[in-house]
Amino acid sequence: MTQRIVIVGASLGGLRAAEALRAQHFAGEIVVIGDEVHAPYNRPPLSKEVLADQVSHEAVAFRQRASVSDVIWHLGDAAQSLSGTTVTTQSGTRFDADGVVIATGIRPRTIPLAGAASRRMTLRTLDDAVALRKRLQPGAKVLVVGAGFIGCEVAATATTLGCQVSVVAVDEEPMIRPLAVSFGAALRQRHEARGVTFHLGAGIQAIDETPEGAAATLDDGTQLEASVIVEAIGSIPNVEWLEGQGFDLTDGVLCDNDMRVIGGEHVVAVGDVARFPNPLFDDAPRRIEHWNIPTDTARRAVTTLLGDLGLGEGSKESFTPMPAFWSDQFDLRLQAFGLPGLAGNEPSDVTIECGDLSGDVVVAYRNHGRLVGIVGIGFNKELQALRAEIGMAR
Amino acid sequence: MKIVVDMNVCQDHGQCVFAAPEIFSLDDDGHLVYQSDVDEALREKAEDAADVCPLQAIVVED
Ligand SMILES: Cc1cc2nc3c(=O)[nH]c(=O)nc-3n(C[C@H](O)[C@H](O)[C@H](O)COP(=O)(O)OP(=O)(O)OC[C@H]3O[C@@H](n4cnc5c(N)ncnc54)[C@H](O)[C@@H]3O)c2cc1C
Numbered sequence: 491m492t493q494r495i496v497i498v499g500a501s502l503g504g505l506r507a508a509e510a511l512r513a514q515h516f517a518g519e520i521v522v523i524g525d526e527v528h529a530p531y532n533r534p535p536l537s538k539e540v541l542a543d544q545v546s547h548e549a550v551a552f553r554q555r556a557s558v559s560d561v562i563w564h565l566g567d568a569a570q571s572l573s574g575t576t577v578t579t580q581s582g583t584r585f586d587a588d589g590v591v592i593a594t595g596i597r598p599r600t601i602p603l604a605g606a607a608s609r610r611m612t613l614r615t616l617d618d619a620v621a622l623r624k625r626l627q628p629g630a631k632v633l634v635v636g637a638g639f640i641g642c643e644v645a646a647t648a649t650t651l652g653c654q655v656s657v658v659a660v661d662e663e664p665m666i667r668p669l670a671v672s673f674g675a676a677l678r679q680r681h682e683a684r685g686v687t688f689h690l691g692a693g694i695q696a697i698d699e700t701p702e703g704a705a706a707t708l709d710d711g712t713q714l715e716a717s718v719i720v721e722a723i724g725s726i727p728n729v730e731w732l733e734g735q736g737f738d739l740t741d742g743v744l745c746d747n748d749m750r751v752i753g754g755e756h757v758v759a760v761g762d763v764a765r766f767p768n769p770l771f772d773d774a775p776r777r778i779e780h781w782n783i784p785t786d787t788a789r790r791a792v793t794t795l796l797g798d799l800g801l802g803e804g805s806k807e808s809f810t811p812m813p814a815f816w817s818d819q820f821d822l823r824l825q826a827f828g829l830p831g832l833a834g835n836e837p838s839d840v841t842i843e844c845g846d847l848s849g850d851v852v853v854a855y856r857n858h859g860r861l862v863g864i865v866g867i868g869f870n871k872e873l874q875a876l877r878a879e880i881g882m883a884r
Numbered sequence: 885m886k887i888v889v890d891m892n893v894c895q896d897h898g899q900c901v902f903a904a905p906e907i908f909s910l911d912d913d914g915h916l917v918y919q920s921d922v923d924e925a926l927r928e929k930a931e932d933a934a935d936v937c938p939l940q941a942i943v944v945e946d
Pocket residue numbers: 498499500501502503504523524525526532533534535536537567568569570593594595596613614615640728731760761762763778779780781782784814815816817818
């Protein structure tokens with residue numbers, strides 16, 4: 491009988507899992523279930539060059555390897571439940587499988603306040619980007635809530651498009667969690683110099699509809715008018731369809747170091763939704779929302795799944811993917827490796843390795859003397875050299 | 885096998901350098917340099933490099 495593997499989630503992680511199955515000689519049937527109607531596409535440009543330019547599926551679609559031309563794409567229908575290795579979708583279609591790959595990613599969290607619904611948007615999907623792009627007209631007042639990477643990228647792109655942009659966040663500085671206060675403050679100044687206004691350390695009390703659009707009221711009573719509000723305050727893993735299986739769904743789906751879902755049999759997970767320990771740092775399971783992780787985890791998860799199904803050797807080496815991240819904001823490109831957010835609280839834990847914070851710079855993040863992350867603007871060569879030291883004692 | 889990198893798109897991320905150092909490297913200014921004619925034995929590595937390029941700038945041709 492032909493064997494079948496079902497992949498749920500038709501984005502980067504799902505595509506890479508399908509490609510890995512073929513690369514690792516799985517000859518059976520591969521079905522990819524996705525709730526979006528689009529074939530897999532690249533998300534990072536949706537807040538950067540593509541948002542600034544023209545948003546279309548052609549601009550962001552992933553090239554697919556020839557080896558996956560026979561994959562069955564079941565798109566526009568969400569998986570509703572899992573039972574063992576059987577997936578049932580919203581439309582009632584049932585897929586029995588020998589193995590399941592969970593690749594359902596995350597969705598944006600939204601502000602738990604009602605009001606001005608038609609003015610509020612989030613940015614995760616191509617459809618979100620198309621809708622947002624329409625609102626980013628020159629002169630439009632844009633309010634970005636959240637000062638993480640996506641919030642800051644949207645602020646930069648909208649400013650470049652001629653919008654008047656304010657950013658509100660409860661944090662003391664933008665991108666503070668991974669980057670620390672000093673670097674965050676330096677980046678804020680660079681945004682301010684280009685016209686972005688920040689309201690930091692501020693929560694939102696209310697959002698109301700107004701004749702011009704919407705008004706947000708901050709904790710201190712400040713009122714901010716906007717024609718569009720972009721909510722970029724974090725994410726929620728898409729795990730509801732996995733309930734009732736005995737999995738740990740506390741924050742994503744808990745996996746072992748081989749990407750096996752704990753509590754499942756012949757079920758693995760990849761990408762943003764997977765919480766797994768990475769011995770490069772420690773034994774604490776974490777989700778990593780970085781673009782390179784779906785590819786790395788897909789390869790490992792497939793090796794594990796095929797091994798468990800008796801179709802491969804599995805792997806005995808521990809799995810230690812290097813998180814890699816970048817962000818484009820105005821003319822600045824940040825590149826990061828490792829997990830800078832794991833830095834300790836000592837002043838000596840965050841150091842400038844080259845350059846300075848007002849220009850090109852490399853910042854190193856340490857914890858008890860161990861390099862855990864590096865972030866740079868420019869200095870490509872130096873960054874590449876330091877990357878090799880991440881995880882090692884120094 | 886031929887490798888083509890769209891240098892208008894490439895932003896010197898250097899992810900490809902880690903995936904396939906036999907093919908890709910950064911010069912002293914931190915800009916990408918690569919070999920365009922590559923031995924068939926490196927196909928898997930070349931495909932890996934194409935996968936990890938955040939700008940999807942690398943095309944592996946037959
Ligand atoms: C605007 C934006 C900018 C970004 N910029 C960067 C960047 O500069 N650098 C970087 O490193 N990373 C960036 N990222 C993060 C990166 O895009 C993600 O890490 C990556 O997309 C994760 O891939 P994934 O396949 O795990 O999950 P996702 O891409 O989230 O894909 C999951 C898919 O599963 C679908 N799905 C969910 N539930 C179900 C269900 N029940 N049934 C069927 N399908 C379902 C979803 O709709 C989605 O299509 C950015 C993300 C966004 C949104």
